[in-house]
Amino acid sequence: MTAYGIGLLGCGRISENHLRGYRHAAALDGVGEIVALCDANPAVLEQQATKHEVATQYGRLEDLAADPRVDVVTVLTPPDVRCQVVVPLLEAGKHVLVEKPFAHTLEEAREMVDAAAANHRLLAVNQNYRWRADTLKLKELIDSGAIGRVVGIHQLHAMWRDEGPGWRRTTDYLALAVMAVHWLDRFRWLTGDEGATVYAATRSTGLLQSKGEDWAAVTVTFQHGTIAQLTEDWCSASRHHADSLLIDATEGSLVAKGTTITRYGRRQGDEQQYEAAGAFPSTFAHSMRLLLQAIAEGGEPSISGRDNLGTMALLDGAYRSAATGDVIRLEPNGIGARSNGEALPPTGAQHPLAAAGGAHVAH
Numbered sequence: 001m002t003a004y005g006i007g008l009l010g011c012g013r014i015s016e017n018h019l020r021g022y023r024h025a026a027a028l029d030g031v032g033e034i035v036a037l038c039d040a041n042p043a044v045l046e047q048q049a050t051k052h053e054v055a056t057q058y059g060r061l062e063d064l065a066a067d068p069r070v071d072v073v074t075v076l077t078p079p080d081v082r083c084q085v086v087v088p089l090l091e092a093g094k095h096v097l098v099e100k101p102f103a104h105t106l107e108e109a110r111e112m113v114d115a116a117a118a119n120h121r122l123l124a125v126n127q128n129y130r131w132r133a134d135t136l137k138l139k140e141l142i143d144s145g146a147i148g149r150v151v152g153i154h155q156l157h158a159m160w161r162d163e164g165p166g167w168r169r170t171t172d173y174l175a176l177a178v179m180a181v182h183w184l185d186r187f188r189w190l191t192g193d194e195g196a197t198v199y200a201a202t203r204s205t206g207l208l209q210s211k212g213e214d215w216a217a218v219t220v221t222f223q224h225g226t227i228a229q230l231t232e233d234w235c236s237a238s239r240h241h242a243d244s245l246l247i248d249a250t251e252g253s254l255v256a257k258g259t260t261i262t263r264y265g266r267r268q269g270d271e272q273q274y275e276a277a278g279a280f281p282s283t284f285a286h287s288m289r290l291l292l293q294a295i296a297e298g299g300e301p302s303i304s305g306r307d308n309l310g311t312m313a314l315l316d317g318a319y320r321s322a323a324t325g326d327v328i329r330l331e332p333n334g335i336g337a338r339s340n341g342e343a344l345p346p347t348g349a350q351h352p353l354a355a356a357g358g359a360h361v362a363h
């Protein structure tokens, strides 16, 4: 079988994880091959093309879109560059994997989903935190019934993140769109449920050089009753020391701290610990692998643009709530179908990319 040709649009910070992830021998099982890079900035284009030995380089989207060897494009542009690049790529007949956040508004996300359907192309969103070793273990434990039905989730993510020059310093959409979107998506993924209401409060403290919100509190109620509370804090001198995730369920609880996950049973003393560590670039490769599988076999990947409307409904709802002070009630029809039965990557050290080198943790 001929490998699908992959082109990357955007050779900035996160391209390294995609390139390293895709390039590892076993990563795409020979089904995908990087054939071209594109960036409007010649310096980063040249740097990544040389480092990763990609011969074809384009400075303009139109040239990438016109290359017949490119079947799939990974879109790695800043979040405010979405529809204007994703829609022409779909119209040119390319399948697209777009980085998170899918968009800044639900409306923009819907426009891209509609364009994919109209052009009979697949569109997927790189919600790669679903494939992190800790998430894989949490999902395995929840899906196995080890703690019963999830009733509530409490997550605190607190770091000191003062960005250098670039879009993260100037965007109006910071902590929620750049980071909390991973956790909102993970709440959906772990519970298998969709949001019903969202309430959020945000502030820009002025402690950082970035303009957008750097402290955010979000409460989501899900359609089957789970309540999820999230604090996303970018200006905490605690620098991740206070980070925690607690999942309470009918038969037990899960606590994740760093790479350690502890399951607590209802009976006192019934507890078990698991270590969940893995290589970060492998999570990027897995998103691409799912998209290539879906192209080859038909159907949609679990991370489809349509699925991501559920995540976008939470992000969009959180921004609307923060702006108005209202509780936002979500429309069930804003949420797409989810495909099932897809194999998850193996966890931790067993993963084919566990030996691919040090993790590049960026968000």
Ligand SMILES: NC(=O)c1ccc[n+]([C@@H]2O[C@H](COP(=O)([O-])OP(=O)(O)OC[C@H]3O[C@@H](n4cnc5c(N)ncnc54)[C@H](O)[C@@H]3O)[C@@H](O)[C@H]2O)c1
Pocket: 009, 010, 011, 012, 013, 014, 015, 038, 039, 040, 041, 044, 059, 060, 061, 076, 077, 078, 079, 081, 085, 099, 100, 101, 126, 128, 166, 167, 178, 362, 363
């Ligand atoms: N999934 C993750 O874990 C993760 C981690 C980091 C970043 N991201 C996401 O990746 C995306 C990119 O982030 P980044 O930090 O790499 O940004 P960046 O600013 O470092 O790189 C973006 C690149 O896109 C190029 N670009 C912009 N518009 C273009 C256009 N129209 N044509 C050609 N090139 C264009 C820029 O020249 C730049 O080199 C963001 O959406 C971000 O949220 C995801």
